[in-house]
């Protein structure tokens with residue numbers, strides 16, 4: 001398979017100046033589901049990243065224990081109790097993008113939520129599946145729903161669990177591509193040093209980023225940025241995903257000039273500033 005490098009021009013192609021005559025409803029409604037008691041930080045970071053990426057409206061469905069922390073860190077985001085199925089169903093319908101998985105955990109409630117989302121999404125939705133949701137799928141032999149546009153963001157271990165392609169075989173790109181198709185995925189973001197993005201007729205590789213990103217929460221922030229980008233830049237979901245992947249790492253790379261390790265939440269917070277530089281072509 002031919003691998004094309006993912007380059008900075010993707011940012012200029014995707015991140016456009018907002019029309020003056022617009023409102024929050026024009027820039028995507030993103031619902032993020034995750035954050036057990038143990039992993040609350042993951043969904044907080046993903047929510048913060050969705051807001052930072054410019055999603056018009058961000059809602060976080062999580063364990064009640066995370067309510068105060070969410071509103072303290074990211075008051076722009078709305079809260080939803082993840083035990084309230086009725087509210088969840090109403091919100092799935094209302095939102096354009098559903099991000100499920102950051103800090104979700106793998107217990108029975110996590111499985112219930114994954115099943116609820118998979119059966120409720122329609123062809124109007126973009127679904128981003130990350131973290132624990134991928135492990136829950138693997139453990140319960142679930143496949144992605146056909147009806148939604150689906151993007152999965154596994155790291156190599158999560159991909160091995162889900163696809164059966166073990167780490168030492170993941171360099172065989174054709175194997176990953178076949179699994180992407182079998183699993184009904186529109187886009188596979190296979191995260192690693194030099195992340196690969198598999199999609200119909202296309203394989204792209206990120207050639208920036210580094211070990212300063214190897215810290216918990218880095219993927220949670222990426223899931224939130226992807227949610228914010230696909231919700232907002234609606235013309236091409238694949239390109240919006242690629243731009244999110246590139247922006248996430250170029251910001252980390254810039255921060256690494258003066259940070260040994262880059263804090264994921266710092267990327268979420270500086271994203272908007274970076275995007276403003278891109279749209280002004282600075």
Ligand SMILES: NC(=O)C1=CN([C@@H]2O[C@H](COP(=O)(O)OP(=O)(O)OC[C@H]3O[C@@H](n4cnc5c(N)ncnc54)[C@H](O)[C@@H]3O)[C@@H](O)[C@H]2O)[C@@H](O)CC1
Nearest residue numbers: 039040041042101102103104131132155156157192216217
């Ligand atoms: N502050 C928080 O609340 C955090 C919550 N997290 C959540 O914790 C849950 C479990 O995710 P984890 O990823 O920790 O656990 P997993 O058990 O799914 O995988 C982690 C292990 O996979 C292995 N691995 C192999 N290749 C890898 C690669 N390329 N990238 C990363 N790991 C690779 C590593 O040995 C690593 O310890 C997820 O729902 C995640 O969102 C994590 O994001 C960490 C931070």
Ligand SMILES: Nc1ncnc2c1ncn2[C@@H]1O[C@H](COP(=O)(O)OP(=O)(O)O)[C@@H](O)[C@H]1O
Nearest residue numbers: 191192193209210211213214216217218219220
């Ligand atoms: N050495 C590295 N070089 C480049 N990128 C890295 C490196 N280590 C981790 N990353 C990036 O950081 C993110 C980690 O995602 P993930 O493992 O899901 O983290 P978490 O679940 O803790 O949030 C991915 O985007 C991955 O590509």
Ligand SMILES: [Mg+2]
Nearest residue numbers: 131155219220
């Ligand atoms: Mg992760």
